[in-house]
Each structure stands twice: as structure tokens, then as C-alpha cells.
Amino acid sequence: MSEITLRVNGETHALDVDPSTPLLYVLRNDLGVRGPRFGCGLGQCGTCTVLMDGRAIRSCMRPVSRADGEITTLEGLSADGSLDPVQQAWIEEQVPQCGYCQNGQMLTAKALLDRNPNPSDDEIRQGMNGVLCRCMTYYRIQSAVRRAAASMAGGEVER
Incomplete structure (x- = not known):
């Protein structure tokens, strides 16, 4: 286990997780984010997509240790109660x-x-x-x- 710091939807989170854990699992299981979903687990279907520094990435294939940018999930698109x-x-x-x-x-x-x-x-x-x-x-x-x-x-x- 290692301490990993993630910035998700504008909030910083310090987590004690295995660095090889897929970002998707950390988002869903540790942070309770429900937008990205498990689909194929191979990065081919796209249901696990999140934005990292504005680029669409597959969170099922990205180890949490390589999630070093600003992560935006579907929940993070809305601002001040207004839909994107x-x-x-x-x-x-x-x-x-x-x-x-x-x-x-x-x-x-x-x-x-x-x-x-x-x-x-x-x-x-x-x-x-x-x-x-x-x-x-x-x-x-x-x-x-x-x-x-x-x-x-x-x-x-x-x-």
C-alpha cells in the first residue's frame, strides 16, 4: 500500500491504496463516484471513461499511480447546480x-x-x-x- 493523492472533480483526496489498482476501482470503491462503470475491463468499451486534464482516458486500464492529473467524472461536469x-x-x-x-x-x-x-x-x-x-x-x-x-x-x- 502507498499513499496516493488524487484530484477528482476539484477535490484532493489522500488514499492508502495499492498503486497498481485500476483508477476505476479507486473512484468507485474508495471515493464513491458512480459515473464511470465497469464494462469490459480491457479499455475497449468506454463505459469507464473519465477525463484526465481534459483528455478522455479509460480508467479500468489506468493504474491509480499513473492518475497524476485533474480527474473529472460525469459528476464533475455540473457546476454550481447547472448542467454542462x-x-x-x-x-x-x-x-x-x-x-x-x-x-x-x-x-x-x-x-x-x-x-x-x-x-x-x-x-x-x-x-x-x-x-x-x-x-x-x-x-x-x-x-x-x-x-x-x-x-x-x-x-x-x-x-
Whole structure:
């Protein structure tokens, strides 16, 4: 066991954990964060996605000892009781069916829009490619990303 310091959703946490423990397990089991979920355990499905310094990473594959940046989970996207434009767009476009992948979808969309605030449909599909949705709501996801981009730019979503 080692003392590891994590900065998650703006708060600093000192934890006594095995440095090889996946970040996902520390977030869920030690910090009680429920946004990132266990899916495949191989970093291929995306349900465990978190942002580290604004980049989407797979927390199931990242040892907690290598989580050395600011970690943002789905819970950390909201500020002062206001939803992030990505979260609001997900609601307005009624994206989730089962909801299992939505953590990974929204955080991947947030990272995409922070890098590219006005992505084309092809760029959205490419940028969102790594998060699997068993319910096949990909067209709603694409619409939600467009809506969030428009909201962030202060405009209206194009249909």
C-alpha cells in the first residue's frame, strides 16, 4: 500500500491504496463516484471513461499511480447546480435507453468538443468511435453532440 493523492472533480483526496489498482476501482470503491462503470475491463468499451486534464482516458486500464492529473467524472461536469451543455443536450435529445454507456459517451463528447468546438458529423463519428452503445443510439448521440456544440457557441442546433 502507498499513499496516493488524487484530484477528482476539484477535490484532493489522500488514499492508502495499492498503486497498481485500476483508477476505476479507486473512484468507485474508495471515493464513491458512480459515473464511470465497469464494462469490459480491457479499455475497449468506454463505459469507464473519465477525463484526465481534459483528455478522455479509460480508467479500468489506468493504474491509480499513473492518475497524476485533474480527474473529472460525469459528476464533475455540473457546476454550481447547472448542467454542462453536453449533459443538457443528452437530456434534450433523449439519448439514453439503458444508460450504461452514457458516462463514457458524455465524457468523450466533452473531450471532443473541448478540442474541436465545431465538429462535422464525420468528426463526431470518428471522435465518438471508441465508446460502444449496445442500444444503438448513435444517431441521437451525434445529434446531442451537435446540440452541445451549438449551445457552447451560443447558437441554435441545426436539424
